[in-house]
Amino acid sequence: MISGAEIxxxxxxxxxxxxxxxxxxxxxxxxxxxxYQTDIKAVLxxxxxxxxxxxxxxxxxxxxxxxxxxxxxxxxxNMITGIATAYMDxxxxxxxxxxxxxxxxxxxxxxxxxITGACESFVKHSYLVKDTADLPRVFKEAFHIASTGRPxxxxxxxxxxxQQAEIEEFVYPEKVNIIGYKPSVKGHPMQIKRAVEMxxxxxxxxxxxxxxxxTSGAKPKLREFVEKTGIPVLSTMMGIGVMPxxxxxxxxxxxxxxxxxxxxxxxxxxxxxxCGARVGDRAVASPDQxxxxxxxxHIDIDPAEIGKNMKTSIPIVGDIKNxxxxxxxxxxxKAPAEWVDxxxxxxxxxAPKPQFFDGFVDPKSFISKLSEMLRPKAVMVAxxxxxxxxxxxxxxxxxxxxxxxxxxxxxxxxxxxxxxAKLARPNRDVVAxxxxxxxxxxxxxxxxxxxENLNVKIIVMRNTVLGMVHELQDIHYGSRYSITELDxxxxxxxxxxxxGIDSAFASSNEEAEKYTKEMLKSDKPxxxxxNVHPNTSSK
Numbered sequence: 046m047i048s049g050a051e052i053x054x055x056x057x058x059x060x061x062x063x064x065x066x067x068x069x070x071x072x073x074x075x076x077x078x079x080x081y082q083t084d085i086k087a088v089l090x091x092x093x094x095x096x097x098x099x100x101x102x103x104x105x106x107x108x109x110x111x112x113x114x115x116x117x118x119x120x121x122x123n124m125i126t127g128i129a130t131a132y133m134d135x136x137x138x139x140x141x142x143x144x145x146x147x148x149x150x151x152x153x154x155x156x157x158x159x160i161t162g163a164c165e166s167f168v169k170h171s172y173l174v175k176d177t178a179d180l181p182r183v184f185k186e187a188f189h190i191a192s193t194g195r196p197x198x199x200x201x202x203x204x205x206x207x208q209q210a211e212i213e214e215f216v217y218p219e220k221v222n223i224i225g226y227k228p229s230v231k232g233h234p235m236q237i238k239r240a241v242e243m244x245x246x247x248x249x250x251x252x253x254x255x256x257x258x259x260t261s262g263a264k265p266k267l268r269e270f271v272e273k274t275g276i277p278v279l280s281t282m283m284g285i286g287v288m289p290x291x292x293x294x295x296x297x298x299x300x301x302x303x304x305x306x307x308x309x310x311x312x313x314x315x316x317x318x319x320c321g322a323r324v325g326d327r328a329v330a331s332p333d334q335x336x337x338x339x340x341x342x343h344i345d346i347d348p349a350e351i352g353k354n355m356k357t358s359i360p361i362v363g364d365i366k367n368x369x370x371x372x373x374x375x376x377x378x379k380a381p382a383e384w385v386d387x388x389x390x391x392x393x394x395x396a397p398k399p400q401f402f403d404g405f406v407d408p409k410s411f412i413s414k415l416s417e418m419l420r421p422k423a424v425m426v427a428x429x430x431x432x433x434x435x436x437x438x439x440x441x442x443x444x445x446x447x448x449x450x451x452x453x454x455x456x457x458x459x460x461x462x463x464x465x466a467k468l469a470r471p472n473r474d475v476v477a478x479x480x481x482x483x484x485x486x487x488x489x490x491x492x493x494x495x496x497e498n499l500n501v502k503i504i505v506m507r508n509t510v511l512g513m514v515h516e517l518q519d520i521h522y523g524s525r526y527s528i529t530e531l532d533x534x535x536x537x538x539x540x541x542x543x544x545g546i547d548s549a550f551a552s553s554n555e556e557a558e559k560y561t562k563e564m565l566k567s568d569k570p571x572x573x574x575x576n577v578h579p580n581t582s583s584k
Contacts, residue, residue: 047215049177050075050208053081053141056184059217062112064468066090066099067232070116072156072205073143075331079115088497091489093120093513095461097127097198098487099134102465105448106424106473110137110191110481111465118145118156121202123165126455128198132167133452135195135260135285139187140168143146144204147175150212155450156558161202169197181217189221194228195347196260229344232363232371239359240460241375247316247340249384250276253299256283257345258449263366267320270369275380277388279307281322282437283451290416290441294390300329302434302583304564313387319343319357321365321425323350325452344368353511397438402578406557408506411575412478414554416441417506418561421476424448428459430523431512434583436478445473457486460503467499474502474565481507488540494570495544499574501570505537516583541572548572561571 047055050056050077053076057065064086069077080087090096095117100111115124121142126252131138141390155382161171170190173384180203244250251484258267264287271294278288280352288295299307301498309315311329317339329335339443340358343351344365351360360503361368399410412435427436429450440447448466463477479487484505494501506512511529520527541548547569551557557575 046211046213048075048209048211049180049203051079052177052180052215053184053203053208054079054085054447055087056217057112057536058083060110060184060188062569064103065112066096066103067114067272068093068096068116068120069457070120070143070156072145072405073114073116074201075205075208076141076143077549086462088493089233090461091492093123093282094127094457095251095487095490097124097138097140098458098461099283099465100138101447102426102583103469104136104138104219104465106446106510107469108464109469110139110188112139112141113140115143116156117142118158119161121160122158122163128164128200129167130450130453130458131198131413132457134256135192135197137194138198139191140198140200142200143203143301144173144202144440146206147204148205148206156334161200162412164200166201170342171200171202173202174207175204176205180207181215185218186223190226191211194226195257200470217550229348229362230346230364230367232235232344232361232368232460233403236359237368237371237465239377240361243319243340243342243359244274244324244376244378245314248381249314250318250380251310251314251315251322252276252278252318253281253322253324254278254284254320255281255322256285258284258287258365261321261365263321263344263364263369266366266369266373270373270376270541273373273536274376274378275385276318277310277380277385279310279499280453281324282449283439284322285447286442286445287430289443293389294385296392298437299352299561304397304436305395305453306388307390307580309395310388315340317341319355320369321345324354329355346583363496400578400581402581404552404576405578405581406551406554408575408577408581409439411554411557412436414558414562415440415476418558419445419476421445423472423474423476424462424463425478426459426466426475428483429456429507430480430483431516431581431583432478432483432506433479435506436583458489459483460490461493463491463501463503464499465498465503475500476502476504478504478506481505481509481513481531481537482511484537485534491541493542498568501566502564503570503572505572506577507534507574508579512579513583515579520584537572537574546572548568548574550574550576552576
C-alpha cells in the first residue's frame with residue numbers, strides 16, 4: 046500500500062525534480078514528511094509568494110519546470126501574486142497546495158480557501174484532486190501542460206485526506222493524452238512561404254523579439270537568422286538577452302521606458318517581425334501608428350496572442366525555434382545597408398546619459414560598469430520600478446540571462462527569484478538589483494539566503510522614494526508626492542549584517558565599483574547599498 050503523499054513525492058522524482066520552494070502548514074505536512082525522506086531539496090522561503098518567485102527564477106535560469114508548495118488558506122492565497130506573475134511572463138511552474146479534508150470542503154472550516162477558483166484567471170490549468178488514485182495522472186498532466194505550448198503555471202490542490210489515503214500501487218503514466226490540448230508547433234508552410242516573400246520586399250525591416258524566444262530555446266536560431274539577413278533587432282523587456290547588448294544589429298529595448306533609438310526604428314520600419322512578443326502597451330503604446338506604415342509578421346505558439354495588440358499581416362502559429370529554422374533555410378535576403386547605418390547613428394546619438402550628483406551613485410553608469418565586472422554568463426535579476434529601467438537600458442548582457450517581472454510588474458520579485466536562479470546555476474554570478482521600496486517587500490528572504498548560504502549578490506538603489514511613481518507624480522501631478530516618500534527606512538547595511546551577511550554603503554560610483562570588486566571576489570552573499578539621488582530619472 047502507498048499513501049497519496051508518498052505518491053506526490055514519487056511523481057516529483059519521476060519528473061526529475063531536485064528542489065522545491067515552500068512553506069509548511071498542517072494540511073501539507075503529509076507531503077513534506079515524505080519529501081523529507083528523499084534527496085529532493087526543500088527550501089524554506091519566508092513567505093509563500095516568494096516560493097513562487099523562487100521557483101520562477103529557478104525555472105527561467107535552468108529552462109525547467111519550477112515547483113512551489115504551500116499549505117491551504119492564507120498559505121495558498123499568499124502564493125497567488127507569485128502565480129499570477131509567472132502566468133503573465135509564461136513561466137512553467139507546478140504549484141502544489143494542501144487543502145482541508147474533502148468532506149468539509151465548502152463549510153468555511155479553519156484555513157479553507159477556494160484556491161482553484163481564486164486562481165482560475167491566471168493559471169494555465171488547475172486541479173482539485175478528490176481521489177488518491179488520480180494523483181499520478183494529475184501530476185503527469187500538470188508537468189506536461191506547464192512546459193508545453195505556451196508555458197505557464199499549473200495548480201494542484203490536494204486535500205489532506207487525499208494525501209493520507211492509501212492505494213495498492215503506484216504507476217506513473219508514460220504518456221499524456223489530453224483531449225483538446227494539442228499545441229501547434231510546426232508553423233503553417235504556406236504562411237511561412239508568404240513571410241519569406243514579404244521579407245524579400247522589405248526596405249526597412251526590424252525584428253521585435255520577446256520572452257517567447259528565450260522560453261522556447263530559440264535564441265541560437267534567432268541569432269542565426271539575424272546573421273544571415275542582417276535585420277536589426279529590438280527586444281521587449283522580457284526579450285532582453287536574445288542578442289548580446291553590444292551586437293551591432295541589436296538596437297535595445299523599445300517602449301515607453303525603452304531607448305529612443307529602438308522606438309525610432311520601429312516607427313520608421315516597413316516590416317516588423319514579431320517573435321514571441323505580445324507587444325503590450327509598455328512596448329508599443331500606439332500600435333495603430335506602426336501598422337499604418339509597416340507590414341507585420343507575427344510568430345507565436347499561442348494563437349490568442351497573435352494580433353491581440355497589433356494588427357497582423359501574416360500570422361504564424363508555431364514554436365519559434367521551428368519557424369525560424371524554416372525561415373533560415375528559405376530566406377535569401379540582406380537588409381539594406383543604408384537602413385542599418387541610420388539605426389546605428391540613432392544608437393550613437395540617443396545613447397542613455399548619466400546623471401551625476403555629488404555624494405550619490407549614478408545608477409545608469411554603475412549598472413553599465415557592473416556588466417563589465419560580471420562574468421559573461423551572469424544572471425541579472427531586476428526588480429520593478431526605476432531600478433528595473435536602469436538595468437534594462439544599461440546592463441550589457443553577453444551570454445547570461447536578464448530576469449524581471451515584465452507582464453505583472455511585481456515589486457519584491459528580484460531577491461527570491463535570485464535565490465531560485467542561484468540554486469539552479471550555482472557556478473554563475475547571480476545579482477539582484479532592487480530599489481529601497483521593492484527591497485522592503487522581500488528582504489525577509491535574506492533569512493533564506495543566510496540559511497542556505499547562497500552566494501547571491503544584492504544591490505539596493507537607496508533613493509528614499511518610490512522612484513517610478515514619484516517620477517510620475519513629478520511629471521503629471523504637479524510634484525504632489527502622495528505617499529511616495531520613504532521618510533523612515535532601516536539601515537540596510539546593519540540589517541544585512543544582522544543576518545550574518547556582509548554589506549557596504551556607497552556614496553559615489555568610485556565607491557560602488559570598489560565594493561563591487563570586493564563583493565565579486567567573495568564566495569558569500571553580499572548586500573551593497575548605493576546612495577542614489579531622489580531626482581535621478583528612469584531614463
